[in-house]
Amino acid sequence: MSRLKRVPQEKKAGWYAVLADPQMPVTSTLLDQAHNAIERKLFAMKGFHHPKGSQQAFLTGLAHLYNLVPYQRRAQHAGQCGVEVEGGTVPTRDWFLNLQILTSGGFR
Amino acid sequence: MGQAAKRTRENRTITVDFRDDATYVQLLGNGKAFVEFVGAFLLSLGFQLAHKATCRGGGCLTRHSHYVRLRVRGITIWRIQCTTCKAVFTVLPHFVLRYRQMQPEVARDALLATQGGLSLELCAVLYHISPMALYRLISALGQQSLVPVLTRCGLPLPVYFLADEKHSRCLTTKAYLPTIVCGRVLWHLGYTAAASTTAFAQSYRTFQQAALQQEPSYRVRGILTDGFDSTTRSLRTLFPEARLGICLRHAINKLPAKLVAIASPVRKALRSQFHTLLYRARQRKGLRVFALGQRLRHFVDHVTATAGAANGKRVRRWFQEKGTHLRRDS
Numbered sequence: 531m532s533r534l535k536r537v538p539q540e541k542k543a544g545w546y547a548v549l550a551d552p553q554m555p556v557t558s559t560l561l562d563q564a565h566n567a568i569e570r571k572l573f574a575m576k577g578f579h580h581p582k583g584s585q586q587a588f589l590t591g592l593a594h595l596y597n598l599v600p601y602q603r604r605a606q607h608a609g610q611c612g613v614e615v616e617g618g619t620v621p622t623r624d625w626f627l628n629l630q631i632l633t634s635g636g637f638r
Numbered sequence: 639m640g641q642a643a644k645r646t647r648e649n650r651t652i653t654v655d656f657r658d659d660a661t662y663v664q665l666l667g668n669g670k671a672f673v674e675f676v677g678a679f680l681l682s683l684g685f686q687l688a689h690k691a692t693c694r695g696g697g698c699l700t701r702h703s704h705y706v707r708l709r710v711r712g713i714t715i716w717r718i719q720c721t722t723c724k725a726v727f728t729v730l731p732h733f734v735l736r737y738r739q740m741q742p743e744v745a746r747d748a749l750l751a752t753q754g755g756l757s758l759e760l761c762a763v764l765y766h767i768s769p770m771a772l773y774r775l776i777s778a779l780g781q782q783s784l785v786p787v788l789t790r791c792g793l794p795l796p797v798y799f800l801a802d803e804k805h806s807r808c809l810t811t812k813a814y815l816p817t818i819v820c821g822r823v824l825w826h827l828g829y830t831a832a833a834s835t836t837a838f839a840q841s842y843r844t845f846q847q848a849a850l851q852q853e854p855s856y857r858v859r860g861i862l863t864d865g866f867d868s869t870t871r872s873l874r875t876l877f878p879e880a881r882l883g884i885c886l887r888h889a890i891n892k893l894p895a896k897l898v899a900i901a902s903p904v905r906k907a908l909r910s911q912f913h914t915l916l917y918r919a920r921q922r923k924g925l926r927v928f929a930l931g932q933r934l935r936h937f938v939d940h941v942t943a944t945a946g947a948a949n950g951k952r953v954r955r956w957f958q959e960k961g962t963h964l965r966r967d968s
Contacts, residue, residue, distance in 0.1 A: 544960045547860065547883035549919055549930055553798055554860040556920060557887040561800040561819040568815070568827065570755045572806050584777045585808070585829045589815065591780030593827040594787065595753045612822035618791035621683050626746040627655055627732055632790060633782040634736070635649035636727050637685040 567596060598629050649781070650688055651728045651736055654679050662731045666714055669701045673718060676729055685790060693723030702726050709739045738775065740767060748772050784825055785848035795849050796820035798860040800885075803838065803869055816841040816869070839872035846876050864888045865960070884960055886916045896952050900945045908941060 548554050571592050597612045598620070607615045611625060620628045631637075654676055656662040665672045677699060680687065702719035703726075706712055713734060719726045733742055744765050751761045752772065762769040789795065796818070804815040814833050818826035828841030849856045858880040863869050865884045873882060890913050897905050915937055919930045934957050942950025 544865075544882075544884050545886065545889065545916075546930065547881040548862065548886060551798075551860055551881060551883075554881065554883050555798060555800055555862045556885075558800050558802060558862060558864060558885040559887065560821060561802050561817060564817065564819050564824055565802070565804045565815075568804065568817075569806070571752065572815075573757075580809075584780075585813070587777040587780035588773065589780065589827045589829055590782075590784060591776035591778070593784055593824040594779050594782070595749060595776070596824050597784070597788065599750065599753045612824075613788065613791045613793060616793060616821045616823050618788065618793040618823075620791055621685075622655065626742065626749070627653075629749075629779065630653040630730075630732060630735075630742075631655075631683070632787045633779045634651045634653040634730065635782060636652035636688055637683075637790060638688045 564596060568592060594629060594633060598632070599625050648688070650725060651730050652676075652680075652687070653730045653732055653736075655732045659731075659733060662733075666716070672716065673699050673701060676718060687720070687727060688725070689720055690723040690725045693720060693725065699727075707734065710734055735775075736778065738771075738778070740771060740775065745775055749775070752776070783844075783848050784827070785845065785852060788823060788825065789852050793823065795853055795856050796825055797858060798862075799825065799858070800862045801842070801869060801873055802864050803833065803866065805833075814838075818842070818845055833868050835868045835871040835875070838868050839875050842872055842876055886920070889960065890916065892956075893953070896956055897941070897945055897949050898952075900949065904944060908945065911940070912937060 548556055568589075600609050600611045602608050602610070611620065611628075613620055621631050622628055656665065656675070665675055698721055699718045700721055702717040704714050704716045706714055713731075715728060715730065715734070717726050717728050730736060735742060735745060738745075744767060748761045748765045748767060749772075751764060752758065756764075758769040758772050761767075761772055785795075799818050799820040801816070801818050804817060806813045806815060808831075811831065812833075814830045814837070816826070816828040816830060816838050817824065826842065826845035828844065830837040830841050858877045860881045860883060861873050861877065862883045862885055863873065865888065870882055873880070890909065893909050893912050894905050897908060915933050919933060938950055938954045938957065941953050
């Protein structure tokens with residue numbers, strides 16, 4: 531009995547995990563899209579690196595832009611930012627104002 | 639007697655949309671109307687102010703003090719205070735950027751151009767600012783962590799997500815960006831100098847801690863990676879209860895490399911068959927786990943028959959690694 535129970539348990543990782551759980555993402559396409567978007571900015575910021583630089587803050591700032599700037603003009607999610615596409619709500623219709631409000635620091 | 643460490647002030651700046659400059663100037667002369675306007679704006683947003691930890695709420699806001707931003711047209715900035723916990727909030731009108739002289743219109747255009755892929759240098763030339771000013775503006779936005787900002791927008795913490803690292807270069811040294819994505823939203827973008835399990839675990843831990851701070855009962859159910867050892871090990875350490883999956887697209891792309899010394903059309907045909915196999919396994923609703931194992935075995939037999947025993951052996955070993963090397967007991 532213990533062996534029978536153990537077999538499916540052992541196979542839950544790797545490709546099996548992807549197929550065993552219907553809610554599990556299958557491919558990393560969306561992550562690759564984000565990486566490609568960030569890669570272009572990293573190439574642009576090459577001259578701004580130094581050992582004590584604020585790389586982490588810069589990257590987080592880029593991530594905020596990635597999440598909050600609308601990225602389509604004509605397709606299914608026209609005029610929507612990543613947060614809205616995923617079902618979130620933003621304070622106003624203006625992405626820059628949203629960015630200012632959400633990163634201002636005085637809200638909980 | 640030792641000197642007490644200097645306490646850093648908490649950033650309690652709130653940006654308020656006053657519609658236009660004239661409304662703001664008009665409200666400055668009327669304290670009650672000013673506070674009421676700010677209160678109405680907060681209600682419309684539905685956000686809570688970051689009061690002190692001891693504050694139970696219920697207090698009202700009052701005007702506290704003001705100062706003048708000489709370099710931004712000499713504009714007056716007011717602070718408001720919670721009467722209960724005495725926390726002071728700086729009310730920044732929407733047309734002023736915190737600690738910056740840059741016009742919001744210029745900042746908006748420059749950020750949009752940067753987001754669109756234009757280099758910092760070109761953005762700076764286009765909008766008559768220095769590249770470093772733009773760099774600092776983006777860094778200032780990054781002072782707020784991603785998780786609180788996203789949960790403030792009503793997004794639930796991700797139960798299933800994609801995790802991977804991006805290899806990049808920081809001048810001459812290598813840098814790695816551990817990333818967490820759920821759908822179209824970036825939940826974590828870290829920066830490490832090493833690709834070790836420890837370094838990645840440290841980076842992913844910041845996300846975990848931020849998430850637990852938002853929701854102490856937060857649990858991850860599934861994580862998809864590309865199978866990179868440091869990533870999977872660090873995630874296994876941090877999220878022991880989560881299922882760790884490996885991206886199927888990476889698998890399809892890696893198969894041709896396992897098939898050596900065969901004709902290109904044969905390799906392409908095998909890749910196509912492998913793609914169909916994974917796609918069909920994904921489409922099935924029941925007993926997919928067992929069906930996949932059987933289909934993979936048949937596929938290995940097919941590879942052995944068409945591409946030779948050496949290739950078949952290599953593919954079999956690779957399948958076994960992908961299926962079992964992440965066992966919890968290993």
